[in-house]
Amino acid sequence: MDIEEYSWVKASDYRENILLALEEKPRTPKELAEMTEYYLSHVSNVLSDLNDHDLAECITPDRRKGRLWAATDKGRGIIEDLKR
Template identity: 40%
Template sequence: MCNDDKLLEKIAYVLASEHRKNILLYLDSELHTPKQIGDAINVRTNHISNLLSQLRKNDLVYCATPNIRKGKLYALTDDGKYVLNYIKS
């Protein structure tokens, strides 16, 4: 069990939104574009972009290709992987 307050807050933040939870589940061990994520979890791409921005601010995902304009790839941070492991258990 985690006793780090910041990680517990991140777990609660993700669990408060089915979309955030589904994004983390979809990014499990793979890189994906916002379009791929949106198609997989049935959410419009513009909403996915907003969700990814929020997840980035909470250090749960990162953009692996920040210098390109279209088709950016996203992945989980170490904190994102920890939260995902907690959700999956």
Template identity: 40%
Template sequence: MKSLDEGEVLIPTQIARNSDIRPNHISKVLAELKAHELVECINPEVRKGRLYRLTDKGDELVKNIDD
């Protein structure tokens, strides 16, 4: 989640690279984060190149982790 810090909007491949998560696992991780309302997809209608960002709830969680 920290790879989406500071309002960044990234595609899953970039999130995987920044988080040291294997690309074939990132969709499951993102689905779990979405289920907990920590991230959101801002263009869910596209199949390739979906963009994700932290929700306000996710942003607060990241800030609390950094403290």
């Protein structure tokens, strides 16, 4: 477990809940906003932060709308730690 990354995710309910929402399958920011009941702008900011930490990535970067985001291998490791 990367304790620094785990701690960084745990420090924010937004980061934790959005990362956990990416566990089952890739999702759009709109889907994530609906699932978590967060503002779309907050979801977008968190996804950008998760991307900067290599925990999530946009898997359809060429799309203008409906971009899909997924947890990276590192992100899936953090998800497993969060679920313990």
